[in-house]
Amino acid sequence: MDRNNDSPDPRQDGNPYDATDATERRGEATPTNQDAAAQSIGAGSPEDLPDDTFASRGAVKQTVGIGRKTESGSFVFPAFDDHHPPEKDLIDDCVHCGFCLPTCPTYVLFGEEMDSPRGRIYLMNKGLNEEPMNDQMVRHWDLCLGCMACVTACPSGVQYDKLIEATRGQVERRYERTPQDKAFREMIFQIFPYPNRLRLMAAPLKLYQRFGIGDALHKAGVMKLLPKRMRAMEALMPMLTEQQEVPEVTPAVGERRRRVGFIKGCVQRVFFSDVNAATVRVLAAEGCEVVAPKLQGCCGALSVHAGREQEFEGFARQLIDTFEGLELDNIIINAAGCGSTLKEYGYLLRDDPEYAQRASAFAEKVMDVTEFIQHLGPVAERSPLPVAAAYHDACHLAHAQGVRRQPRQTLKQIPGMEVREIKEAEICCGSAGIYNMVEPEPATELGDRKAKNVLNTGARMIVTSNPGCMLQIQASLKRMGHSMPMAHPMEVLDASIRGADVETLLAK
Amino acid sequence: MQRDLLIRGMQDILGPEGVISEREQLRSYECDGLMNYRVIPELVVLPETAEQVQSVVKLCYDEGIPFVARGSGTGLSGGALPVESGVLIVLSRLRRILEVDIPNQRVVVEPGVINIWVSQEVAEEGYYYAPDPASQIVSSIGGNLAENSGGVHCLKYGFTTNHVMGAEIVLPDGTMVNVGGGKAADAPGYELLGAFVGSEGTLGIATKITLRIVRKPEAVRTLLAAFKDTEEAGGAVSGIIGGGIVPAAIEMMDSLCIEAVETAVHPGFPRAGAILIVELDGPAAEVEYQFQHTIKVCEENDASEVRIAEDDEERALFWKGRKAAFAAMGRIANDYYVQDSVVPRTELGAVLKRISELGAEYGMRVANVFHAGDGNLHPLVLYDNDVEGEAEKAEALAGDIVFTCLEHGGSLTGEHGIGEDKKKYMPKMFTTEDLDTMQLLRCAFDPHQICNPGKIFPTPRLCGERPGPFRMHPVQQAGLAENF
């Protein structure tokens, strides 16, 4: 009708603003032609917009530049090669419903599609044959905490854990990071999986701050990136306490119900040796003979989460060797991050003809300690601990292993103990393996958010199963001028079984 | 306008953090909850305040640049599909709950606030926000407003439009207006708010929304009843509603759907030809009486089993099974195609029969999960995209289902919206005069048609396009065009 013609559809009269008409900046990338791929980067072909494209790019770096300014300029096309790319079948399971968005910590922070699981999977799909791997792509994958809250939230059963691990493996192999970034990551992986080195490093870090080395470096204009991360690392370091070594074999109290292996963890062993001691006492009290090989290496969780595939495989094979042949009913772990990886050994070593089957057999025995205690059924007598505790779900326990009920139940079985839920329980605290060291800003924001929610529970103490979470939340509380007693469920249970006073537990 | 100038203009308004212009990043915005259509926007902007939205829109208006608003991007009709060479205004950073006014039973929110947050915010006061689309844990209030979202409980409590009391809107020319009474019940003048809600983002962008919250009911009872087939279940639906009861929700699933849901989330549903989930809420005495009546009706209609939710956990399990239905389809089929047609309740039996006949004619499986109380069907056509020709067949079948519903006096869409996906069907439901009259409203709000252009109304340029899985156009394959 005529009267509608006074409002022309702008598309019918040609694009109202020029130069960037979509037809001019097509350039669908063909898998075989890297030059074509090059042209597909950015918004236009260089001929169209040589200047502003790059001007805008400079500015846009800051769009999602939360905590990251690493522009290496590296790119490869297609983004993935044939060695364990994110599987197309798994990507196709995602129906783009978006149910993962509100549980994703980075989406909560930035509100951007690319920093959501759905967005990251979308980019993986594009990386399969349409887009190159470059700074933008890598940045958004890097920003993922790997908390797996999206796996819990997903109604379609998308295995994001497998997808992001595969993607990270590809990134580590194919993407050239800036020298600083590389150096920092390398340093982490030269320290954290090695308890002895970790122990050695913890002290100098304290010195580092005390003598203002960071400031001096900053003024000198060198290592611009490192100090921020180092500071983050430093802020997370707890005071080293006296080491409590776990005996190689601890006999069961009373009748022996199980013979279990115990994995000591790396960070756990160095910074939280009390937790390990408590865990072993609890297991013994519940009728388990506990075998904890003295020489045991890292489980490789940090490596696998960072895509360092070969390094991981080395660690994993070693650990399997260590525990094989000990005739164990179960293998117990008290650190959430390690536990989730240990349970995946079978999948992760699937390509290794020598180890595939052994890894599966190993993984089948792995249980989180609270999971194990609830499975076994508690027998040791619990004495009362009248206190309100906020229970914090470690992502790698709740989301990656689906262990939510057991730790709560373990605490609730202690007479007098009140377990309080933390608002936004499903959102990660920002610790996430090495995340709070490589991405300090978003991690800090998440940590503070979590700390606020913890304080709002009004509980007197906080209980959680992961050393990383403890360090992270403690650092945030401290920054906010608060402190709160913190304990692993095993420390609480140990105190109860030993009949310790609640104030002693809180004074720890 | 030059692209660089546009970017700089937007950055002046939003700062560098609020503008996305890199191709890879833009691609993650190329579709919403419906992946069948994809368009890469020129720019994505992420304002944090209403004033920024206004400035962005003003800039677009001055330069004649089309724009599309997007919330959480969960829509199922492509309503937030970007427009080529246009700006995508993402409102996910406008996510503050601005005011909770319990005495007046109102909550004032920004558009990016997620639906369920509103209920969570007022739960302790004994209130909740009634519209509960299945996407409520992620979909934004602004998006709900644009689509006039429904949900399983809208049979009794109404749709988004019945719960939005006021809105601050940035019109496509950048002016800001307030519509609706807000905290007051009525406002003199045209019912512009009622016209705006459900306009699928084509009339402007709401930047502040006043919602009505509802007192939690004294009692809630939920039952699940199993029947031989959908016809018998349909009989029970008629019996319940014919008895003068308005259930809070009454949902039906057929056997195929039950199978999928069982595989996905294991709610322990009985294996039956059809199940009904009926929920009643309200004052305790009334609910109890009606609940007994409902049980009786189910039994009279030969229910093979009536299961009553004994506690919140069991009730949650019933609903978990229901709400997971779409996503669960992935477990029994590689691909599915969903429609959202509505039929008068009394036509349900005939239409379901016809759908099953059509399925047989096409040799394809159709699963049914739907809001039986209000006749809103969600037939899920199952197919395998990897089998040549199946996608096309699925589309054709879905189209025939839509036409069947229209023949029985129904509507194209009950809650998903027309968007990009169903606009080609609009002439089947409305005459040219009807559509032109709707366009009058559009022209009053958006004279230059820069606000979500190309949605809802079929345009000659896009006629003949069919929905379905994304396929490359020959022009695209030749590398000449990305989208068309």
Add this chain to the structure above:
Amino acid sequence: MATRTKNVSVEDLQNIVGEGHAREAGAGDAVDGVPPSFVVEPGSTEEIAGLMKLANDRDLAVAPRGGGTTMSLGNPPRALDLILGTTRMNAVVEHVPGDQVVRVQSGIRFGDLQERLAGSDQMLGVDPPEAGEGATVGGIVAANSSGPRRYRYGTVRDLIIGITVVLADGTVAKAGGKVVKNVAGYDLSKLFTGSLGTLGVIAECNFRLHPRPETARTVAVELPDTASAGAASQAILHAQIVPSAVELVWDGETRLLTILIEGIPSGVEAQAEAASHILGGFGEVRELADDEAMPSGPPGAGDDAVAVKISAPPAELTGVLDSTLGASSRLGVTPRITGHAGTGVTYVGLSGGEEEARAGVVEELREIWLRRGGSVVVRQASPAFKERVEAWGPIGTRLDLTRRVKDKFDPRGILNPGRFVGGI
């Protein structure tokens, strides 16, 4: 038959609607003192379309009219040639009880429709006061009239699901449909609700229906003061009972908050008890018989010279009462107040005093309640009063948009010119 207005004769009209259905207007047809030339009563949508096309071509100002019960709503018309009466279009087009939906022609009397629906134990959930005076469904939609039960069922906008309208140029268009749940296309049904015939003539409407409640009880509390009115109303609002209406009467010595509870007997009984218990904290509670349950009469009835409607946030009921009583007593005017306390709609009938004083009361109330997010609309008053006090009051930022909508639907401005907001 010699009267001619702007080149139209009664024959021209009779050619469209038939001889018996067009006539010259009489004194009773004037709208706010403005006399029309003709009254025409079409019998079908097509006839309305024919009439509108004629009117548009010949620039005739048209005022649609249903039962004629609310013709004083709005400002006096700027021009008036034709009254378009709809009462011949009084059919129930479709009613399938199982669908709980009805489709009617707009001229059907509301009372007749309800009676018809009662046969299926159903009802249309609006209960405007004009219903008893012969108001038509179309008129109720155009005037957006509502009654006490809006607390439970909402207003016309919440119940209307489809509409057929004839635009100023004779275009027949429909929107919505006959299913309750429907988001296809713009919701023009709502746009036309309350548009007072300024966008088009409503020809047909579709509504969702509700089951008729089996039984009802009304409990009331005698209010000692205005503060307790607000407090009692709040207490009911935040309770878990689900009344159909929460009404206020403040008229001379009668000062009641009444709670209407409807439903099945056992439920009604339990809820009435709960309501009595809550209200007991505010004053003496008693049960009202059916005939005294509802207020004495709609505002504007009896001696009222002026009737206004105040919309305000429901929690400000006490403030509404205080401001009304205060202004009235200072200016020597007698107020009669009834209202939908639960939804924040209050009707005030003003009698006694000088016209200037009554205008003063309305202006003062408007000043206060606009500032507090509400509105004050003059529902009924003499044309002279409306000269002093504009009927609708300012509508703020949306006036320009409102004008644009009007210009699109009725570019020549022939539909009810001058009667609506902003002189539209």
